[in-house]
Structure formats: structure tokens, C-alpha cells
Amino acid sequence: MPRRGNVVRRATRPDALYGSPVIQRFINCMMIKGKKSTSERLVYGALDQAHQRLKKEPLEIFQTA
Secondary structure: OOOOOOOOOOOOOOOOOOOOHHHHHHHHHHOOOOOHHHHHHHHHHHHHHHHHHHOOOHHHHHHHO
16 A cells, blocks of 8 residues: 555646647647657647648647547
8 A cells, every 4th residue: 555645637738829738738748758849840830731721720620630
């Protein structure tokens, strides 16, 4: 039986560009070897391309996908 207390989970901060904690969690899951800037660049680039092709808001596109 462990004697340590329960760990309180911290809430994920929203991302800087869209203000969505869901996108921030996706960026964190996609991150490889701690390189968050690379995964941010990939996610934001993909959302920008989808916005240009579909003419919808990037956050709406991400939530429907």
C-alpha cells in the first residue's frame, strides 16, 4: 500500500494561437523528444493549409476532424 498522497492533475494551458486546450493537448501528444516548437509548427501549418482549402475556421476544422 503506497503511503504517498494523491497527485493533483494540472489543467492543460490553452495554446497561444487559438486559445484551445484541446489543440495544446494534441501538440503535446505529437511532440517528439521534447521538441514542442517543431510540433507546433507542424500543427499550425496543417491547420493553416486546411483553412485555405476549406475556407472555414481552423478551430472548427480541428474539432470536426
